[in-house]
Amino acid sequence: MQLLLFGAPGVGKGTQAKLLSSKFNIPHISTGDILRQAVKDQTELGKKAHEIMSRGELVPDEIMIGIIKYRLNKSDCQKGFILDGFPRTENQAIELDRLMAELNLGQLKLINIFADEEEIVKRLNKRRACKNCGSIFSLSEIQGKETCPKCNAKNSFYLRDDDKEEVIRKRLEVFRNTTESVLNYYRKQGKVISVNGLGSVQEVNNEILKALNN
Numbered sequence: 001m002q003l004l005l006f007g008a009p010g011v012g013k014g015t016q017a018k019l020l021s022s023k024f025n026i027p028h029i030s031t032g033d034i035l036r037q038a039v040k041d042q043t044e045l046g047k048k049a050h051e052i053m054s055r056g057e058l059v060p061d062e063i064m065i066g067i068i069k070y071r072l073n074k075s076d077c078q079k080g081f082i083l084d085g086f087p088r089t090e091n092q093a094i095e096l097d098r099l100m101a102e103l104n105l106g107q108l109k110l111i112n113i114f115a116d117e118e119e120i121v122k123r124l125n126k127r128r129a130c131k132n133c134g135s136i137f138s139l140s141e142i143q144g145k146e147t148c149p150k151c152n153a154k155n156s157f158y159l160r161d162d163d164k165e166e167v168i169r170k171r172l173e174v175f176r177n178t179t180e181s182v183l184n185y186y187r188k189q190g191k192v193i194s195v196n197g198l199g200s201v202q203e204v205n206n207e208i209l210k211a212l213n214n
């Protein structure tokens with residue numbers, strides 16, 4: 001199964017991608033996570049990406065395509081994968097098609113998770129990440145807790161720079177400006193499945209599974 005989870009920042013792509021990844025036992029490839037790890041490790045890539053990400057803008061296509069080429073070439077992608085956060089431009093989508101054909105990786109399906117922008121802003125403002133393991137929680141999940149439920153790090157919760165309201169609004173604007181061309185690209189190929197992202201995690205997951213079965 002080759003899936004692409006598509007949707008505005010904060011719509012729940014990452015959470016759904018993780019659930020699908022463990023259900024189908026295929027890797028979850030999040031380009032945002034790969035970049036954040038590079039920033040944390042202070043690699044050359046991380047140094048280039050850091051400023052762009054904290055402004056809420058897009059990292060240049062050639063860098064992103066290089067990252068995906070490297071990752072999809074790994075053997076664990078042969079049986080399938082879930083892309084989260086890539087492609088974000090039509091050019092990235094074209095390059096992804098080319099790469100998948102070259103590596104004989106099968107046919108992609110795009111799950112388009114949609115939601116109202118103001119709901120997304122509210123959600124992201126209430127989101128916290130763990131500095132140590134990168135896991136994401138809503139404020140209600142960690143209320144009164146001093147240690148991370150995933151890795152046990154102490155006092156490690158923080159508001160990601162790119163989850164601050166002004167950056168969220170910029171990320172949503174960037175998304176709005178690039179979405180249509182990417183969605184249209186896949187619509188023309190008949191590969192888009194749309195799912196409402198405003199239910200609970202489990203409800204959205206059930207909808208995705210139902211849509212995949214059809």
Ligand code: AMP
Pocket residue numbers: 009031032033035052053056057058059060064084085086087088092162171
């Ligand atoms: P995400 O966690 O997917 O929202 O990504 C966080 C940030 O990483 C984005 O706001 C972009 O700055 C950058 N990024 C992630 N994926 C891509 C991509 N496919 N193309 C360009 N920039 C990306």
